[in-house]
Amino acid sequence: xxxxxxxxxxxxxxxxxxxxxxFTLSADDYRLMEEVGFGANAVVYRxxxxxxxxxxxxxxxxxxxxxxxxxxxxxxxxxxxxIDHPNVIKAYCSFVVDHNLWVIMPFMAEGSCLHLMKVAxxxxxxxxxxxxxxxxxxxxxxxxxxxxxIHRDVKAGNILVDSPGVVKLxxxxxxxxxxxxxxxxxxxxxxxxxxxxxxPEVLQPGTGYNFKADIWSFGITALELAHGHAPxxxxxxxxxxxxTLQNAPPGLDYDRxxxxxxSFKEMVAMCLVKDQTKRPTAEKLLKHSFFxxxxxxxxxxxxxxxxxxxxxxxxxxxxxxxxxxxxxSEQEALSMSEYQRGVSAWHFDIEDxxxxxxxxxxxxxxxxxxxxxxxRINEVDKGTSFESHFGQSTLLNGNTHSKSRWxxx
Amino acid sequence: MSFxxxxxxxxxxxxxxxxxxxxxxxxxxxxxxxxxxLEDVEKNxxxxxxxxxxxxxxxxxxxxxxxxxxxxCKEGVLSLFVQNLPSLGWEGRKDLAHCWCILLRQKxxxxxxxxxxxxxxxxxxxxxxxxxxxxxxxxNCGNMLRECIKYPSLAKYILxxxxxxxxxxxxxxxNFDIASDALNTFKDLLTRxxxxxxxxLISHYxxxxxxxxxxxxxxxxVTRRQSVKFLSEFLLEAPNAQIMKRYILEVRYLNIMMGLLxxxxxxxxxxxxxxxxxxVANPNKPRDIIQVLVDNHKELLKLLHxxxxxxxxxxxxxxxxxxxxxxxEKLVRLxx
Numbered sequence: 001x002x003x004x005x006x007x008x009x010x011x012x013x014x015x016x017x018x019x020x021x022x023f024t025l026s027a028d029d030y031r032l033m034e035e036v037g038f039g040a041n042a043v044v045y046r047x048x049x050x051x052x053x054x055x056x057x058x059x060x061x062x063x064x065x066x067x068x069x070x071x072x073x074x075x076x077x078x079x080x081x082x083i084d085h086p087n088v089i090k091a092y093c094s095f096v097v098d099h100n101l102w103v104i105m106p107f108m109a110e111g112s113c114l115h116l117m118k119v120a121x122x123x124x125x126x127x128x129x130x131x132x133x134x135x136x137x138x139x140x141x142x143x144x145x146x147x148x149x150i151h152r153d154v155k156a157g158n159i160l161v162d163s164p165g166v167v168k169l170x171x172x173x174x175x176x177x178x179x180x181x182x183x184x185x186x187x188x189x190x191x192x193x194x195x196x197x198x199x200p201e202v203l204q205p206g207t208g209y210n211f212k213a214d215i216w217s218f219g220i221t222a223l224e225l226a227h228g229h230a231p232x233x234x235x236x237x238x239x240x241x242x243x244t245l246q247n248a249p250p251g252l253d254y255d256r257x258x259x260x261x262x263s264f265k266e267m268v269a270m271c272l273v274k275d276q277t278k279r280p281t282a283e284k285l286l287k288h289s290f291f292x293x294x295x296x297x298x299x300x301x302x303x304x305x306x307x308x309x310x311x312x313x314x315x316x317x318x319x320x321x322x323x324x325x326x327x328x329s330e331q332e333a334l335s336m337s338e339y340q341r342g343v344s345a346w347h348f349d350i351e352d353x354x355x356x357x358x359x360x361x362x363x364x365x366x367x368x369x370x371x372x373x374x375x376r377i378n379e380v381d382k383g384t385s386f387e388s389h390f391g392q393s394t395l396l397n398g399n400t401h402s403k404s405r406w407x408x409x
Numbered sequence: 410m411s412f413x414x415x416x417x418x419x420x421x422x423x424x425x426x427x428x429x430x431x432x433x434x435x436x437x438x439x440x441x442x443x444x445x446x447l448e449d450v451e452k453n454x455x456x457x458x459x460x461x462x463x464x465x466x467x468x469x470x471x472x473x474x475x476x477x478x479x480x481x482c483k484e485g486v487l488s489l490f491v492q493n494l495p496s497l498g499w500e501g502r503k504d505l506a507h508c509w510c511i512l513l514r515q516k517x518x519x520x521x522x523x524x525x526x527x528x529x530x531x532x533x534x535x536x537x538x539x540x541x542x543x544x545x546x547x548x549n550c551g552n553m554l555r556e557c558i559k560y561p562s563l564a565k566y567i568l569x570x571x572x573x574x575x576x577x578x579x580x581x582x583x584n585f586d587i588a589s590d591a592l593n594t595f596k597d598l599l600t601r602x603x604x605x606x607x608x609x610l611i612s613h614y615x616x617x618x619x620x621x622x623x624x625x626x627x628x629x630x631v632t633r634r635q636s637v638k639f640l641s642e643f644l645l646e647a648p649n650a651q652i653m654k655r656y657i658l659e660v661r662y663l664n665i666m667m668g669l670l671x672x673x674x675x676x677x678x679x680x681x682x683x684x685x686x687x688x689v690a691n692p693n694k695p696r697d698i699i700q701v702l703v704d705n706h707k708e709l710l711k712l713l714h715x716x717x718x719x720x721x722x723x724x725x726x727x728x729x730x731x732x733x734x735x736x737x738e739k740l741v742r743l744x745x
Contacts, residue, residue, distance in 0.1 A: 025583040063630065064674045070635065074589040078548055081586045084499060094585040096631045099674060101585055147503075 023049060023056075023104050025095040030058060030104070034312030036111060041065045046107055046312065056092070059103040063096075073101060079149055080105075087140035089160060089170035108160035108168065111311045116161065116304060117228050119314045124228040127260055129304055131290065132297040133159060134222055136167035141218065142282035144169075145211045152209075154217035155197045156224045165301035195240040196220065196230040200274050203241050212276035215285070219271025223250060226260065249274060263290040424460075424473050428480040431457060435489040438496055450493070451501035458504045461511045478515035482526040487512070491533045491553075495546050506549040510556040524560045531566050538572040541579040541591050551590040558594070561602040568598060568609045577620045581632050592635055599639075603648040610652045618656065625665050634677050637669055641683040657688045660697050667705065667712075675717045682716060682730070689733050703744045706737050713737075 023029075030047050036057065037044035047058040063070065080091035080103070092104040110116060113133060117124065125133075137159055144151055153171060160170045199216030202209055224230040231250035232240045249272035252265040267290040273279050280288075308314065421429075434449040460477065463469045481487060490505055497505060513523045527533055534557060540550035558564040567573055576598070579591035599606055610617060624636035644653045656662055666688065669681035688698060702709065713734055716726070 063634070064676055067676060069638065070589070070631065071593075074586070074593065077586040078590060082503065082548060091586075095583050096585055096629055099630050101631075 022052075023092045024051065025093060027095075027097045027102065030056075030102075032058060032060075034315075036107075036311050036315050049104075055107045057105045057107040059105060060097075061101040061103065062099055063101055064099040077101070077103065083144070083147065083149070085140060085143040086166075087136045087168050088143060089168045105170075106162075106168075108166075108170070109163040109311060110161040110305055110308075111314065112157045112170075113159045113161060113225060114155070114157035115311075115314055115318065116308075117156065117225070118318055120308060121304060122228045124226045125304060127226075127264060128295055129300045130222065130225045131264070131294050132300045133167055133225060134218070135286070135291050135294045136297055137169055137218065137221070138282055138286050138291070140169035141214055142286060145214070145282050150209065150211055151214050151217075153197075154214050155221050155230070159221070161301060161305070163305070165296075165298040165305070167297045167301065195237040195244075196233050198241070198244060199276065200245055201276050203245055210276065211281065212279045215271050215279045215282065216276070218282075218285075219268050220250070222264075222268045222271070223252065226252060226257070226264075261290070263288070266290070422476065424476040425480055427453070427456060427460065428477060428484055428486060431481075432484050432486050432489065435486070435493050438493055447496065447498065447501075451498060451504070454497075454501055454504045454508065457508050461508055474511070475515050475517065478512050479517065479522055481512060482522045485526075487523060487526050488530055488533060491536055494549065495540070495543060502546060502549045506552045509553045513556050513560075521560065524557075524563065527557060528562050528566075531563075531570070534563060534567055535570060535572045538567065538575055541575070541582070541587060544584065544587065547584075547587045548590055551587075551594055555594050555597055558597055558601060561605055564598055564602050565605045565609075568605065573598070574620065577623065580624065580635075581627060581629055585631070589631070589635075592632075592639075596639055599643055600646075603646065606643075607648045607652065610649065614652065614655065618662070622662070622665060625669065630674065633669070633672070634674060634680070637677055637680045637684070641680050644684065645687070653687065654691075657691050658695050658698065660701055663688050663698055663701055667701075667709065670709070670712045678712075678716060679726070682713075682726075686729055686733050689736050699740055699744070702737055703740050706741050709737060710734060 029050050031050060032045040032047045034046050035043055036046050037059075042059050042061040044057055044059045047056055048054065049056050061073065063073065066073065077091060077094045080089070081093075083090060089105055089108070092106075094101055094103040096102075113125075124130075137154070141151065141154070151169065154169070158169060158171045160168050162168070197217040197220045199213040202213050202216075220230050224233075232243050235243065249269075251272060252260050252268050257265070267285070267288050270280055270285070270288070285291075309317075431450075431453045434446065434453050437446045438450060457477070461469055461474055487509075490509065494502060494505060513521065513527075515521065515523060534554070537550045537554045537557070541547050543550075558567060576591055576595045580588055580595055582588040582591065621636065621640070624632055625640070627633050627636070643649060644656060663685075666681050666685040669677055670685060672678050672681070688694075689702065691698075694702075713730055716730060
């Protein structure tokens with residue numbers, strides 16, 4: 001399409017580097033093995049890339065279960081392609097297989113920190129281990145924030161560990177880019193995340209969403225690693241939202257926390273400040289004394305990996321436990337199972353949520369709405385104001401929100 | 410451009426120096442080889458990025474930003490940016506795309522100097538479009554392209570150029586991230602500037618909808634789903650009324666919608682209903698449309714009843730479905 005002589009062909013460097021990707025875009029080249037993770041709309045498999053006999057992970061996202069438009073899926077795929085950092089999971093490529101999107105990613109053999117705790121450390125990890133996991137996570141956040149991305153889903157379930165003790169932050173289920181917008185002042189106003197890890201300002205309409213929300217989630221994640229679960233995790237989601245807004249920020253100040261160092265407690269307290277402007281940036285936080293003498297994760301994390309069954313057996317065991325839990329006590333299990341799964345993409349309707357929050361009753365937690373057919377349909381209908389072109393007679397009363405927009409004589 | 414003369418008579422500013430060294434380093438890529446030349450370019454572009462958008466602590470100086478934009482146009486650096494983008498490394502390309510977006514927004518009085526520059530060098534746009542075929546740079550170029558088509562003159566150029574047809578290929582590329590980026594750009598092209606779009610669709614009606622038919626009947630689930638959803642959106646926009654009225658007279662397009670009503674995906678079925686209903690609701694249906702509806706009424710009624718049940722909240726879909734069912738039943742009665 002290049003016209004005239006003014007344009008140069010793509011330069012030599014681009015031509016000599018073959019554009020062919022290492023990984024192919026054909027499902028036949030991959031053999032799916034065990035299930036190693038699962039979420040709201042996706043299953044993650046360990047898989048073999050046959051042409052190179054290489055173990056990788058394939059995330060299979062059922063697109064037909066996503067009723068809203070696919071923009072969020074596109075953004076996630078693109079962010080995962082445009083990032084490059086040793087502590088952030090990168091997507092090698094992604095392609096469509098029938099109704100599913102397959103995302104090809106590195107296989108993290110030990111799964112998430114959440115899984116590791118559930119399997120072998122239900123009451124939390126030792127401080128040196130926590131310290132190195134947090135430092136790796138923080139490096140990831142500093143990079144992402146520098147690139148203009150908000151992760152939006154920082155939690156132990158999203159911190160993945162590979163066999164030698166490599167720690168990476170994964171799953172951008174709902175991450176968004178602030179730089180995408182024309183003006184940098186405007187923050188994102190959408191309402192996404194997982195309730196236990198959500199910053200207070202994320203729960204409040206009107207105030208925007210910025211990098212500092214990740215810092216709050218990072219603080220909650222620190223508590224999660226210290227105790228084996230996030231604060232408030234035993235409560236139903238709606239109650240968690242209210243407690244986050246109304247209670248004093250959680251911290252490391254129970255009796256059981258006496259074993260933790262002062263600098264750890266201080267670092268957590270800095271992250272969990274309700275006023276987002278008073279929270280440090282990831283970059284600043286990395287310089288905190290808590291992280292000064294951090295040991296390499298290869299040394300500390302390795303210690304929690306010994307004598308564990310393979311990841312897929314752990315996942316299966318957790319799934320079974322989950323199912324049993326659901327059967328035993330439906331109400332509690334619902335919120336617990338969501339928690340255990342670490343569902344990565346919650347979509348709330350904020351007005352709905354506020355209305356529900358007003359009516360909240362401890363014994364009767366309202367169900368949270370996830371994707372709903374009606375949301376998508378309404379979106380489509382925004383575009384249907386065509387009737388007037390047929391002339392008044394065929395049409396309705398002009399009130400575009402009226403239920404009976406469509407009438408024919 | 411008296412501004413330039415005044416600027417030239419003054420001693421060279423650090424902004425001019427920066428632009429000059431960017432230009433020199435880019436030109437050196439052609440003559441010098443090796444990592445050094447590339448390193449220089451990337452270092453310069455990183456400095457440019459910091460000057461244009463601040464370094465996180467210090468906000469950028471708007472006067473300097475503007476001066477840089479003017480200087481970059483004057484020196485023809487925008488062309489060099491585009492031509493050399495594929496040679497740059499990973500971070501360099503991202504920095505460059507970031508700078509590009511800021512530069513295009515700069516305004517002197519009422520005119521965007523960089524946009525004007527591109528208007529006079531439209532081959533840059535064609536180049537950016539074909540970059541979708543280059544895996545390495547596709548997403549960077551997509552970003553730059555979308556910034557360009559925010560401006561009506563540039564969007565209009567692409568719509569009417571030969572490059573536009575390429576989008577019908579690119580939205581079906583096997584790489585999901587690239588294909589969906591191309592679709593995003595394609596959507597922007599067809600929605601951002603209503604008047605230019607409806608003018609284009611009127612003059613290219615046959616050609617455009619023939620190509621679009623291929624998307625609607627694609628084997629790729631995402632292409633099908635996105636194209637039917639997008640069609641339901643832009644066809645029903647007020648400025649496109651004339652095009653919509655023409656579209657719903659055509660049996661070949663009705664047939665496609667009937668096919669999509671049978672799709673295995675519930676999302677596609679619902680979306681296609683929102684286009685199908687317009688064919689039926691049209692009070693001036695041509696005879697052959699009526700014939701198709703009557704001939705297929707049994708299956709259509711079955712499909713309409715089988716549309717995913719709403720959960721009580723979407724009464725509108727239910728109501729519309731009832732009306733469409735009634736209309737088809739009426740046509741059948743009248744035809745007997």
